[in-house]
Amino acid sequence: MKVAINALQSATGASGTGAQGAAMSLSPTLRQRWRGSRNLLPALLFLGLFFFAPLVGLLLRGVLEPVPGLGNYEQLFANSAYARVLFNTFSVAGLVTLISVLLGFPLAWAITLVPRGWGRWLLNIVLLSMWTSLLARTYSWLVLLQASGVINKALMAVGIIDAPLEMVHNLTGVVIGMSYIMIPFIVLPLQATMQAIDPMVLQAGSICGASPWTNFFKVFLPLCRSGLFSGALMVFVMSLGYYVTPALLGGAQNMMLPEFIVQQVQSFLNWGLASAAAALLIVITLVLFYFYLKLQPESPVGNAR
Secondary structure (H helix, E strand, O other): OHHHHHHHHHHHHHHHHHHHHHHHHHHHHHHHHHHHHHHHHHHHHHHHHHHHHHHHHHHHHHHHOOOOOOHHHHHHHHOHHHHHHHHHHHHHHHHHHHHHHHHHHHHHHHHHHOOHHHHHHHHHHHHHHHHOOHHHHHHHHHHHHOOOOHHHHHHHHHOOOOOOOOOOOOHHHHHHHHHHHHHHHHHHHHHHHHHOOOHHHHHHHHHOOOOHHHHHHHHHHHHOHHHHHHHHHHHHHHHHOOOHHHHHHOOHHHOOHHHHHHHHHHOOOOHHHHHHHHHHHHHHHHHHHHHHHHHOOOOOOOOOO
């Protein structure tokens, strides 16, 4: 009996010593981590002063001006004119995203499939269009789409139309101009994703009896999902906050939220309503980004399998 008690005490003491040793071995690691975190202080101060402080001020203005409360947000959704602005913003962003995906996907696929030299040239053309001045590209579309522009003249010369089409200062011009600007932002992530796909995977699908369409929808398209989601999310979020192109190619009937914010600040000095609209854009962006992380299987926020 005494022998058993002594053995138990020695085992307990050994486990306690082991736990203390483990704690002592972990303590320096924790200290090192906290010591290393001091290097983040300049970055945290920079973000706090130039990002979080203005953001907090913006959010506070939306609930404090002109009177404290949620009246600005209620006005955004209750007023039919403001609700129309929100509808225009989401409808234009959705159309631009859809058109950018439909045009950008085959373009990225072509860049991936053609020989390396031709693919590099096509990619350089896409990059060159993205690096060109946004204002210059928007004015170019204004010249091309106007009633006396090249597109209307060409269509009338061929005999497709008898009178010029109204393609500026309306929804058509905004969607065309923004889709052209957004296509590179979906081509680049898609092309990188397609380039990383092993051709042997598609060949294995064909060997197993899959038809070309089945191979595309069941093998190739799921492998492009990460690039497709990231590119579509980028295009949609950027379209929500675009100002220059809708202001030049759109009209008063198709006003979007960025134009509405500028109008409220510059024309009416209504900082409270403008801040509420800007805060709404920020919240929408964060919600979309969260759902994107949830849909990504490799994301730490996604569902564990």
